[in-house]
Every structure is written in structure tokens, then in C-alpha cells.
Amino acid sequence: MTAPADIKLVITKIKDEAELLQALAIREVVFIEEQHVPEAFERDDEDARAHHLLAFAEGHAIGTGRLVVLPSPPKGEKGTWGQIGRMAVLQSHRKHGVGNLLLRELETEARRRGLTGVLVHAQLYSLGFYETHGYRPVGAVFEEAGIDHVEAHKKLSP
């Protein structure tokens, strides 16, 4: 994994309950405190079965994201799909490539599992981030947790 030039960055799969709590703490700061997403929405049952990643900078947990395998493909698609979500990097560490690395690692895991594609519910402001990674917006803008989102898809295998 390539680390940004100025910080020592390590991205790992969450290995125990303590690390899951670190990921949830980052999500609390970013989604609940910064973006005012209701806690009841932020925490869901998918956390128990998701593949979670943590990004550490100089040993401190500063970013997270998760992959959930979906029970059925999104409308208009075939195969087994995953949803990447809860991508969060602490404000102090944004724009250093952490989000790029988290997304790439989650896609690598999706490929390792043989998934056909992955989708995201992108906040409108962050759609550009996903588009640079090859995601294509589909369908209309919708509101989720009080924030405008659009679904975006990326095929991983033909």
C-alpha cells in the first residue's frame, strides 16, 4: 500500500471489538457530530456482518470504511454486489489520500470475494470523489439521513 509522503499511513481490517469501537468513534465524530446524521441511522445492523477497515496515521485511527455484501443486485444489474459505505476520514487528515486508499482497499476486498460490482450512496458533495474512482451515478437524487445522496455503481468484473 502506498502511504502519502508526509504521514506514516497503515490500513488494516478491523480485528476485534476494540477496533470496531475505534471505527464507530470516527463515524460518530464525522457523521453524527460534523454532519448531524441521526445516531439511529448511523448505527445499523450491517455493522455486525460488514468488512470494516481502519486507517492509522502515526498509530492513531483516523479513517474508516466498510463493505457489505448485498442480498440481491441493484435494479438493472446482475450477479452479487456489495455496498461500500460509512467512508469517514477525520477532518484533520483529509486531502492526504486516505479516502483514496480506503476505497481502493475495500474494492480489493470486493474483488477477492468475487463480487460483480459495488455501489455507494454518495453524498452529492462527495460524488466527484467516487467518480474519480470510476463510479457512475444512477437514478435520481434522494434524501438519506437528511442529506442529498445519489446511488453510484462500479462494475468490478464483466
Ligand SMILES: CC(C)(COP(=O)(O)OP(=O)(O)OC[C@H]1O[C@@H](n2cnc3c(N)ncnc32)[C@H](O)[C@@H]1OP(=O)(O)O)[C@@H](O)C(=O)NCCC(=O)NCCS
Ligand atoms: C469523502 C472523504 C472520505 C474523502 O476522504 P479524503 O481522505 O479527504 O480523500 P482523499 O484525500 O483520498 O481524496 C481523494 C480524491 O478525491 C477528491 N475529493 C475528496 N473529497 C472530495 C469531495 N468532497 N468532492 C470531490 N472530490 C473530492 C480529492 O481531491 C482527491 O482527488 P485526487 O486523488 O485527484 O487528488 C472525506 O472527505 C470525508 O470523510 N468526508 C466526510 C464524510 C463523508 O462525506 N463521507 C462520504 C459519504 S458518501
